[in-house]
Amino acid sequence: xxxxxxxxxxxxxxxxxxxxxxxxxxxxxxxxxxxxxxxxxxxxxxxxxxxxxxxxxxxxxxxxxxxxxxxxxxxxxxxxxxxxxxxxxxxxxxxxxxxxxxxxxxxxxxxxxxxxxxxxxxxxxxxxxxxxxxxxxxxxxxxxxxxxxxxxxxxxxxxxxxxxxxxxxxxxxxxxxxxxxxxxxxxxxxxxxxxxxxxxxxxxxxxxxxxxxxxxxxxxxxxxxxxxxxxxxxxxxxxxxxxxxxxxxxxxxxxxxxxxxxxxxxxxxxxxxxxxxxxxxxxxxxxxxxxxxx
Amino acid sequence: xxxxxxxxxxxxxxxxxxxxxxxxxxxxxxxxxxxxxxxxxxxxxxxxxxxxxxxxxxxxxxxxxxxxxxxxxxxxxxxxxxxxxxxxxxxxxxxxxxxxxxxxxxxxxxxxxxxxxxxxxxxxxxxxxxxxxxxxxxxxxxxxxxxxxxxxxxxxxxxxxxxxxxxxxxxxxxxxxxxxxxxxxxxxxxxxxxxxxxxxxxxxxxxxxxxxxxxxxxxxxxxxxxxxxxxxxxxxxxxxxxxxxxxxxxxxxxxxxxxxxxxxxxxxxxxxxxxxxxxxxxxxxxxxxxxxxxxxxxxxxxxxxxxxxxxxxxxxxxxxxxxxxxxxxxxxxxxxxxxxxxxxxxxxxxxxxxxxxxxxxxxxxxxxxxxxxxxxxxxxxxxxxxxxxxxxxxxxxxxxxxxxxxxxxxxxxxxxxxxxxxxxxxxxxxxxxxxxxxxxxxxxxxxxxxxxxxxxxxxxxxxxxxxxxxxxxxxxxxxxxxxxxxxxxxxxxxxxxxxxxxxxxxxxxxxxxxxxxxxxxxxxxxxxxxxxxxxxxxxxxxxxxxxxxxxxxxxxxxxxxxxxxxxxxxxxxxxxxxxxxxxxxxxxxxxxxxxxxxxxxxxxxxxxxxxxxxxxxxxxxxxxxxxxxxxxxx
Numbered sequence: 001x002x003x004x005x006x007x008x009x010x011x012x013x014x015x016x017x018x019x020x021x022x023x024x025x026x027x028x029x030x031x032x033x034x035x036x037x038x039x040x041x042x043x044x045x046x047x048x049x050x051x052x053x054x055x056x057x058x059x060x061x062x063x064x065x066x067x068x069x070x071x072x073x074x075x076x077x078x079x080x081x082x083x084x085x086x087x088x089x090x091x092x093x094x095x096x097x098x099x100x101x102x103x104x105x106x107x108x109x110x111x112x113x114x115x116x117x118x119x120x121x122x123x124x125x126x127x128x129x130x131x132x133x134x135x136x137x138x139x140x141x142x143x144x145x146x147x148x149x150x151x152x153x154x155x156x157x158x159x160x161x162x163x164x165x166x167x168x169x170x171x172x173x174x175x176x177x178x179x180x181x182x183x184x185x186x187x188x189x190x191x192x193x194x195x196x197x198x199x200x201x202x203x204x205x206x207x208x209x210x211x212x213x214x215x216x217x218x219x220x221x222x223x224x225x226x227x228x229x230x231x232x233x234x235x236x237x238x239x240x241x242x243x244x245x246x247x248x249x250x251x252x253x254x255x256x257x258x259x260x261x262x263x264x265x266x267x268x269x270x271x272x273x274x275x276x277x278x279x280x281x282x283x284x285x286x287x288x289x290x291x292x293x294x
Numbered sequence: 295x296x297x298x299x300x301x302x303x304x305x306x307x308x309x310x311x312x313x314x315x316x317x318x319x320x321x322x323x324x325x326x327x328x329x330x331x332x333x334x335x336x337x338x339x340x341x342x343x344x345x346x347x348x349x350x351x352x353x354x355x356x357x358x359x360x361x362x363x364x365x366x367x368x369x370x371x372x373x374x375x376x377x378x379x380x381x382x383x384x385x386x387x388x389x390x391x392x393x394x395x396x397x398x399x400x401x402x403x404x405x406x407x408x409x410x411x412x413x414x415x416x417x418x419x420x421x422x423x424x425x426x427x428x429x430x431x432x433x434x435x436x437x438x439x440x441x442x443x444x445x446x447x448x449x450x451x452x453x454x455x456x457x458x459x460x461x462x463x464x465x466x467x468x469x470x471x472x473x474x475x476x477x478x479x480x481x482x483x484x485x486x487x488x489x490x491x492x493x494x495x496x497x498x499x500x501x502x503x504x505x506x507x508x509x510x511x512x513x514x515x516x517x518x519x520x521x522x523x524x525x526x527x528x529x530x531x532x533x534x535x536x537x538x539x540x541x542x543x544x545x546x547x548x549x550x551x552x553x554x555x556x557x558x559x560x561x562x563x564x565x566x567x568x569x570x571x572x573x574x575x576x577x578x579x580x581x582x583x584x585x586x587x588x589x590x591x592x593x594x595x596x597x598x599x600x601x602x603x604x605x606x607x608x609x610x611x612x613x614x615x616x617x618x619x620x621x622x623x624x625x626x627x628x629x630x631x632x633x634x635x636x637x638x639x640x641x642x643x644x645x646x647x648x649x650x651x652x653x654x655x656x657x658x659x660x661x662x663x664x665x666x667x668x669x670x671x672x673x674x675x676x677x678x679x680x681x682x683x684x685x686x687x688x689x690x691x692x693x694x695x696x697x698x699x700x701x702x703x704x705x706x707x708x709x710x711x712x713x714x715x716x717x718x719x720x721x722x723x724x725x726x727x728x729x730x731x732x733x734x735x736x737x738x739x740x741x742x743x744x745x746x747x748x749x750x751x752x753x754x755x756x757x758x759x760x761x762x763x764x765x766x767x768x769x770x771x772x773x774x775x776x777x778x779x780x781x782x783x784x785x786x787x788x789x790x791x792x793x794x795x796x797x798x799x800x801x802x803x804x805x806x807x808x809x810x811x812x813x814x815x816x817x818x819x820x821x822x823x824x825x826x827x828x829x830x831x832x833x834x835x836x837x838x839x840x841x842x843x844x845x846x847x848x849x850x851x852x853x854x855x856x857x858x859x860x861x862x863x864x865x866x867x868x869x870x871x872x873x874x875x876x877x878x879x880x881x882x883x884x885x886x887x888x889x890x891x892x893x894x895x896x897x898x899x900x901x902x903x904x905x906x907x908x909x910x911x912x913x914x915x916x917x918x919x920x921x922x923x924x925x926x927x928x
Contacts, residue, residue, distance in 0.1 A: 035581070042582040043539045050526045050595055077528065077535070077584060078568040159376060185701050186397040186619050188404030188433065191633050191694045193701045211305060211376070222569070
């Protein structure tokens with residue numbers, strides 16, 4: 001009998017599934033669900049590398065993009081065979097910069113950290129914080145042109161945000177870096193169409209099918225390093241990590257990954273609630289995305 | 295790693311489909327509420343809105359409201375909505391209607407592992423619902439729960455539910471879509487969604503949530519022969535490392551595999567990994583792998599690695615069933631690129647056979663394919679390519695078609711046309727000579743239907759007519775064959791299969807000699823008829839002699855139904871063993887409504903079109919494409 005949830009829901013994984021697995025399922029269960037997510041992401045990364053050159057990966061230094069680099073190291077057997085790109089606004093937290101310097105070396109990454117164009121170059125009609133974020137869109141456009149990129153890998157997920165939920169795994173961008181979610185190509189059976197006209201490029205989203213909790217479970221399993229700001233200190237932590245001034249911490253006592261997973265199973269607030277530019281106006285994020293934001 | 299990690303940790307993707315007014319949104323809204331997935335305060339707000347409008351509680355508002363305040367408290371979108379039961383998380387892939395319905399529905403549904411089909415009890419299984427089911431089947435969704443909704447409107451009548459659920463079961467079965475359960479619900483009031491209904495007291499089956507929780511993740515690919523589409527070859531020092539995803543089957547160190555199209559074989563030497571907890575000794579679908587082999591072979595992207603037995607097919611002409619998504623029409627002669635696995639092949643549409651009428655679910659002879667049509671076409675290429683037939687091996691039996699930069703269609707490969715043509719090429723001149731002598735093509739009309747539907751009677755009528763016209767024609771009738779050729783066979787499943795196999799071989803032989811063959815066999819299941827079609831190939835034409843069980847039983851010409859009902863005949867089709875109606879026969883004869891003369895007339899019209907029409911063209915095509923000749927229907 002169904003029990004109506006009051007307050008926090010039980011961990012859905014703590015209940016045993018009573019039906020016994022069939023022999024076929026037993027075989028397949030040697031691959032668990034994290035393996036399945038990992039396997040599909042590796043497939044996507046290999047498709048991108050095989051079909052789209054020059055190719056680069058965005059490294060925001062956040063948890064998702066660290067998972068993405070980890071997956072790339074798995075896909076390409078230890079060495080990421082294309083540059084990783086940090087769109088540098090100069091406004092990251094000091095811990096974030098320290099992380100970048102350390103792991104760019106340790107992971108043997110070919111790091112590109114060009115400064116984003118200045119705030120004056122951004123569309124004046126956008127709300128304040130969105131303007132700060134929009135510097136990154138200009139940074140993307142600049143990088144696409146400067147390095148003639150045909151493919152750019154980004155770590156967005158469907159469960160993060162409504163317009164991201166409409167995304168494709170291989171998402172073509174017209175020349176000028178614009179995105180129209182109303183006229184997206186059909187995409188099925190993982191048979192991605194990677195061909196685009198001259199001047200256009202493809203955004204590749206290898207984490208699109210992951211959820212926030214999947215990311216944390218995988219970080220735990222693989223022991224992936226993170227910027228320490230994700231873990232609670234003095235009753236606060238960052239759930240989503242952006243620049244100083246436009247990212248706010250949440251109240252939390254979750255000081256390790258297990259605590260964070262437990263916290264996420266109870267939360268009823270959104271992951272990006274601390275990203276101020278998402279909430280300045282109804283369509284702020286949508287406007288950011290249609291003009292090339294991630 | 296804890297055992298919990300082994301239980302479904304990622305969200306189980308389901309798609310909700312159904313006719314537009316059958317209560318899809320209400321069901322989703324109510325389901326979110328009853329599983330505690332609506333944000334705090336949302337319920338009160340919905341009540342206020344509903345009261346203000348003076349309406350009953352309108353659960354579908356929950357979706358609309360959430361779409362406006364989409365990021366506030368739970369993640370919701372017109373494409374994906376998350377919720378959880380006590381045992382696992384789900385993601386609902388909503389397939390919104392409107393202008394670009396089909397391409398979005400397909401993009402969404404292709405990600406789903408199961409479907410919930412919502413059916414209004416007062417309306418029944420409508421054509422739109424059947425269309426959705428058909429697309430689910432083409433996309434590879436293999437299991438569905440049918441929610442018979444608005445049961446309050448029919449007074450919770452059990453008979454209505456039983457009738458609709460058995461109708462749904464038969465229909466879905468014929469699409470190879472497993473109906474895991476049918477559930478009587480009233481979505482508006484939450485009956486049998488998360489909570490067992492007190493009002494539907496005759497129901498002891500699962501609630502919708504229980505039925506969802508009972509769905510198994512689709513892992514059948516592991517049990518099939520090994521296939522891997524090569525994505526790339528990486529070079530590491532002197533080693534060449536082959537990478538790709540196992541599409542089906544398993545692979546372990548030491549296994550012998552063959553690469554297509556070269557057909558060279560090698561053994562797996564080692565799996566390459568980075569940061570794996572333990573070295574990998576074996577792998578299974580759908581794992582992404584990297585491996586080396588013990589032979590110095592040239593392998594490249596687009597090649598297929600397969601188990602040496604039961605390998606893929608190679609051909610330069612295939613008949614496919616496609617769904618056309620581009621804004622413009624598709625015509626014969628159109629050049630496209632086709633992606634199968636990881637290879638891309640230039641193809642030409644050499645023949646448009648027929649287009650599905652989605653309202654009647656019958657195929658019509660049309661030469662132009664419009665946007666969103668489902669159609670059968672032949673695609674040919676200059677060079678042979680590697681693939682599987684969809685019904686044998688789904689992953690490499692699928693393809694997408696690309697025009698310029700755009701994906702314009704998806705398709706499943708039904709038939710290797712070149713192989714069929716090749717099989718007949720041993721006697722092409724002779725067949726042509728037969729044709730000139732007989733003035734008709736060698737074809738097989740396979741009459742299927744329940745006992746008493748009128749197969750034998752129509753077969754005899756057609757036989758007589760064709761004999762009078764000087765045709766070379768034979769009747770193969772179930773009753774007669776079983777007294778002679780197959781008198782050694784009984785009625786076990788194996789014997790029934792063997793019975794049909796022998797008949798199919800005989801029919802194929804006679805058609806190859808230029809004869810018209812009329813075969814009248816119950817051939818009760820989709821799989822039975824598929825096997826027959828595979829043996830006979832292009833000359834096969836499926837004719838459904840359609841009369842319902844009630845009609846056939848009332849006729850009971852041979853008294854067999856009475857005996858079956860009395861338990862004197864075991865495994866009697868329709869009574870005690872399965873009957874699956876053909877889902878897309880070439881011709882349907884409605885003998886319950888139409889007179890014998892009218893049915894025979896329709897049959898003759900079809901036979902004329904297939905076997906006698908346009909003799910000149912038929913003769914000339916006989917030498918190059920047997921399939922096209924016999925499929926050129928009217």
